[in-house]
Amino acid sequence: MTSKEIRESFKVFFENKGHKVVPSAPMVTKDDPTLMFTNAGMNQFKDIILGHAEIKYPRVTDSQKCLRVSGKHNDLEEVGHDTYHHTMFEMLGNWSFGDYFKKEAIAWAWEYLTEVLKIDKDRLYVTIFEGAEAEGLERDNEAFDIWKSLIAEERILNGNKKDNFWEMGDQGPCGPCSEIHIDLRSDDERNTISGAELVNKDHPQVIEIWNLVFMQYNRKADGSLDTLPNKVIDTGMGFERLCMAIQGKTSNYDTDVFTPIIQSIATLTGVEYGSSKDTDIAMRVIADHIRTIAFSIADGQLPSNAKAGYVIRRILRRAVRYGYTFLGRKEAFMYTLLPILIEVMGEAYPELEHNRELIKRVIKEEEDSFLRTLEVGIRMLEGKIEELKAEGKETKLSGQDAFVLYDTYGFPLDLTALILHEQGLSVDEAGFDKAMQEQKSRARNAAAIDASDWQIVSEGESSFLGYKLDSCPTKILRYRKIVQKKKEFYQIVLSQTPFYAEMGGQVGDTGYLLDGEKKYEIFDTKSENKLCVHLMKKLPENLQANFTAQIDVVKRRKAEANHTATHLLHKVLRDYLGSHVEQKGSLVAPDLLRFDFSHFSKVEAEDLRKIEQIVNQRIRENVSLELFEDVTINEAKEMGAMALFGEKYGDEVRVVKYGNSVELCGGTHIKSTGAIGYFRIISESSVAAGIRRVEAVTGETAEKYAYEQEDLLNEVKQSFNNSPQLMTAIKKLIDEHTALNKQMEAIQKERIARLKAELLEEQREQNGVRIFIQNDVTPAIAKDIAFQLLGEVKEPFVFIGSGADSPDKCSLSLMISKDLVEQNSWNASTLLRSVAKHIQGGGGGQAHFATAGGRNAEGLKPATEQILSELNLS
Ligand code: ATP
Ligand code: MG
Numbered sequence: 001m002t003s004k005e006i007r008e009s010f011k012v013f014f015e016n017k018g019h020k021v022v023p024s025a026p027m028v029t030k031d032d033p034t035l036m037f038t039n040a041g042m043n044q045f046k047d048i049i050l051g052h053a054e055i056k057y058p059r060v061t062d063s064q065k066c067l068r069v070s071g072k073h074n075d076l077e078e079v080g081h082d083t084y085h086h087t088m089f090e091m092l093g094n095w096s097f098g099d100y101f102k103k104e105a106i107a108w109a110w111e112y113l114t115e116v117l118k119i120d121k122d123r124l125y126v127t128i129f130e131g132a133e134a135e136g137l138e139r140d141n142e143a144f145d146i147w148k149s150l151i152a153e154e155r156i157l158n159g160n161k162k163d164n165f166w167e168m169g170d171q172g173p174c175g176p177c178s179e180i181h182i183d184l185r186s187d188d189e190r191n192t193i194s195g196a197e198l199v200n201k202d203h204p205q206v207i208e209i210w211n212l213v214f215m216q217y218n219r220k221a222d223g224s225l226d227t228l229p230n231k232v233i234d235t236g237m238g239f240e241r242l243c244m245a246i247q248g249k250t251s252n253y254d255t256d257v258f259t260p261i262i263q264s265i266a267t268l269t270g271v272e273y274g275s276s277k278d279t280d281i282a283m284r285v286i287a288d289h290i291r292t293i294a295f296s297i298a299d300g301q302l303p304s305n306a307k308a309g310y311v312i313r314r315i316l317r318r319a320v321r322y323g324y325t326f327l328g329r330k331e332a333f334m335y336t337l338l339p340i341l342i343e344v345m346g347e348a349y350p351e352l353e354h355n356r357e358l359i360k361r362v363i364k365e366e367e368d369s370f371l372r373t374l375e376v377g378i379r380m381l382e383g384k385i386e387e388l389k390a391e392g393k394e395t396k397l398s399g400q401d402a403f404v405l406y407d408t409y410g411f412p413l414d415l416t417a418l419i420l421h422e423q424g425l426s427v428d429e430a431g432f433d434k435a436m437q438e439q440k441s442r443a444r445n446a447a448a449i450d451a452s453d454w455q456i457v458s459e460g461e462s463s464f465l466g467y468k469l470d471s472c473p474t475k476i477l478r479y480r481k482i483v484q485k486k487k488e489f490y491q492i493v494l495s496q497t498p499f500y501a502e503m504g505g506q507v508g509d510t511g512y513l514l515d516g517e518k519k520y521e522i523f524d525t526k527s528e529n530k531l532c533v534h535l536m537k538k539l540p541e542n543l544q545a546n547f548t549a550q551i552d553v554v555k556r557r558k559a560e561a562n563h564t565a566t567h568l569l570h571k572v573l574r575d576y577l578g579s580h581v582e583q584k585g586s587l588v589a590p591d592l593l594r595f596d597f598s599h600f601s602k603v604e605a606e607d608l609r610k611i612e613q614i615v616n617q618r619i620r621e622n623v624s625l626e627l628f629e630d631v632t633i634n635e636a637k638e639m640g641a642m643a644l645f646g647e648k649y650g651d652e653v654r655v656v657k658y659g660n661s662v663e664l665c666g667g668t669h670i671k672s673t674g675a676i677g678y679f680r681i682i683s684e685s686s687v688a689a690g691i692r693r694v695e696a697v698t699g700e701t702a703e704k705y706a707y708e709q710e711d712l713l714n715e716v717k718q719s720f721n722n723s724p725q726l727m728t729a730i731k732k733l734i735d736e737h738t739a740l741n742k743q744m745e746a747i748q749k750e751r752i753a754r755l756k757a758e759l760l761e762e763q764r765e766q767n768g769v770r771i772f773i774q775n776d777v778t779p780a781i782a783k784d785i786a787f788q789l790l791g792e793v794k795e796p797f798v799f800i801g802s803g804a805d806s807p808d809k810c811s812l813s814l815m816i817s818k819d820l821v822e823q824n825s826w827n828a829s830t831l832l833r834s835v836a837k838h839i840q841g842g843g844g845g846q847a848h849f850a851t852a853g854g855r856n857a858e859g860l861k862p863a864t865e866q867i868l869s870e871l872n873l874s
Contacts (some may be wrong), residue, residue: 001247004347017108027065036308045234046529049215065349067087080282083252087291092239094233109235124181126157128159130159173218175213180211181200181206185206220453240258243257286334293319298355302362332368335359335361358598364689450483457543462477470550474496476492476494493532500556504588507590511551513536520539522534562588564675568618595693596687603694612696629652629654752781766874767872769795772798772800773799779801781801810841812836812843832851
């Protein structure tokens with residue numbers, strides 16, 4: 001079976017068991033503060049499992065793009081070195097939300113593997129949770145009994161809490177799990193050592209393929225467990241590992257998921273896969289990472305220097321570095337693998353083809369810039385090596401230096417160690433680990449969120465009324481305390497609310513909860529797994545009160561105007577620049593809108609103005625809002641909304657339409673475009689390869705911006721005595737300035753020539769060395785004279801130049817002719833540094849010419865004398 005057929009057969013199997021087949025959610029997460037990337041199939045169903053969203057389909061199946069490179073699941077260091085962990089992989093899964101439980105989940109998994117795929121039962125082992133007495137958790141006898149009816153008892157192994165008890169986080173749904181492992185070794189090997197002994201022992205051919213999680217508890221903040229009202233089945237099977245098993249291979253990279261990519265790398269580099277351990281690892285790293293990078297860019301996560309973007313940047317750099325070190329790739333090459341990746345995966349994941357040009361450009365630019373960094377890093381390391389050798393005693397690079405190389409230049413420790421080793425040096429590994437730990441704990445402390453359990457105040461569901469109302473009566477449903485970065489605040493859920501929670505770029509509302517005369521501030525509103533949470537510094541005294549929830553209307557109206565303006569801008573950009581323009585990021589705040597979009601060159605000022613004019617025209621046309629709620633994606637597309645990837649399954653979308661601007665959008669908007677008033681673009685810049693950013697203001701803020709510009713102009717006019725010909729006056733000033741500069745230069749030259757002539761007339765000489773001393777000159781003039789002397793004076797000489805701007809600002813220059821430097825090993829730089837103490841300063845330079853600056857002009861004379869005496873010239 002090909003990988004495509006395998007993926008398909010899984011979905012068909014579960015579809016026949018009454019499951020709804022849904023698409024993969026994006027790999028980059030949007031609405032979950034605890035997660036940067038989807039790392040398991042269940043992520044997109046978290047809102048359902050937590051009870052924030054209704055269960056539309058009690059049985060669901062899919063193939064989910066996952067990424068395990070940060071947080072709880074981080075396999076990055078393994079990838080490439082082993083043959084069965086990837087950064088990005090596909091997880092096949094089936095779910096039951098309050099529907100079937102262990103019996104069906106186990107029986108169907110078994111049926112699929114052994115009857116549909118016909119995997120040899122003698123190669124399979126399963127694990128069940130052995131229990132944990134300390135926590136009062138029993139052995140999962142229920143699962144054991146079900147397995148016993150399907151598989152020989154000696155193939156059912158006990159597993160501990162670490163491997164066989166799954167938890168969503170410190171709190172929340174959890175439960176025992178049961179894993180299925182496969183033994184892919186040869187018959188000989190299997191006869192020598194039983195597979196049972198190798199399960200969960202990191203053997204590359206005895207590996208876990210499927211994990212069946214039985215969520216039946218809910219863990220509270222104090223660690224205790226409740227039973228979960230709606231039990232959940234959550235299963236996850238590694239697609240690439242399954243392909244390896246079915247296709248009779250012993251490495252994921254030998255399946256048709258990877259061989260075309262590996263083959264392309266081999267062709268590109270002229271290195272055969274299988275020819276050496278190091279080149280094999282490098283090829284696997286590259287084949288794996290190109291998928292991750294391409295998919296995350298397609299999902300909207302570009303490489304950057306912070307958070308999720310930084311994770312992606314590091315992965316790309318890891319691949320480039322392996323290519324550089326082991327495959328001799330000194331120039332960008334990753335981007336050339338994109339066509340083959342699209343060939344392999346483009347059909348199942350059309351977002352790749354759709355973003356082809358963008359992905360290519362972003363990868364290429366990242367590679368180029370990293371290769372430059374890599375070279376700087378190598379030079380830096382070479383500098384360190386020289387220092388170490390010069391010092392002689394230390395033969396170890398400090399852990400801190402190694403860490404800087406790692407963190408800033410992307411040098412893994414093994415590379416640094418390798419380069420050092422070639423020079424007979426080594427690296428302080430313990431020091432490196434320490435620096436790494438320190439950084440990790442800094443990051444952890446910054447991100448740590450300590451949440452208490454939700455306190456229920458009243459029962460009920462929360463609803464959002466903010467599309468229509470600015471205030472409404474409400475009750476508190478629940479609240480909890482959060483401690484983050486030592487700051488305390490509360491999250492509150494209301495029975496109904498006009499507060500818009502930050503989403504789709506539009507910032508969250510602020511406002512108040514009112515209890516009669518009492519007013520309690522809500523400083524922000526956020527969405528967490530579909531739940532709208534209001535953030536408050538202080539809780540109301542009477543939690544049971546009948547409150548009024550009131551948003552800050554002025555701020556909201558301004559944000560709405562900016563949101564609508566963003567839609568108009570998006571449409572005009574597409575019409576004016578071309579349909580390659582797509583939204584790549586957006587911020588809608590009350591005083592500013594920021595719009596990032598794909599476009600491959602700078603938008604020129606005249607085009608920006610044209611775009612601005614068309615948007616303002618739309619505003620003056622006062623186009624009315626047409627709103628369509630609960631339409632299907634297809635209906636929305638027919639209305640002309642842009643096809644957007646990354647909608648979750650079954651989502652009914654909301655379409656916001658102003659004339660020919662049609663967008664899927666959950667934000668709040670104004671009734672007609674006239675309310676925007678006025679639109680001004682204030683900047684255009686680049687955010688990444690192929691991505692431009694426009695910032696703009698509207699309404700009052702735009703008016704203010706225009707006044708600021710006018711004020712500035714008035715100030716300039718005043719500086720020119722309100723000259724009626726302002727531009728002529730400015731130009732005249734510039735011309736005069738240039739002419740004066742020229743004159744200055746000529747005078748300067750003359751002076752230098754005169755000073756030099758005077759110096760040459762003096763015949764002061766000592767030990768066959770001519771001595772030139774010039775007081776009262778600036779460092780620039782001293783330097784000029786020194787180098788002219790160097791060109792003209794044939795015999796050995798020393799030149800000392802000095803001068804002072806004021807008693808506490810002075811300078812000293814020293815030139816020693818090159819023959820003297822060579823013969824006597826004299827060094828102007830060292831000498832000047834040592835006499836600089838007289839002028840309370842410091843300096844340096846080269847062996848034949850150096851300069852120093854200081855704070856004590858009285859020291860110039862003794863400094864000059866010391867120079868002469870040290871050179872035996874006094
Ligand atoms: P392992 O111990 O092998 O790392 P895991 O316990 O982390 O696996 P789960 O979190 O249970 O795995 O994920 C479910 C399934 O996803 C696994 O059975 C495996 O087939 C697959 N899987 C997990 N991590 C990876 C990875 N990094 N690359 C490819 N497949 C993976
Ligand atoms: Mg793992």
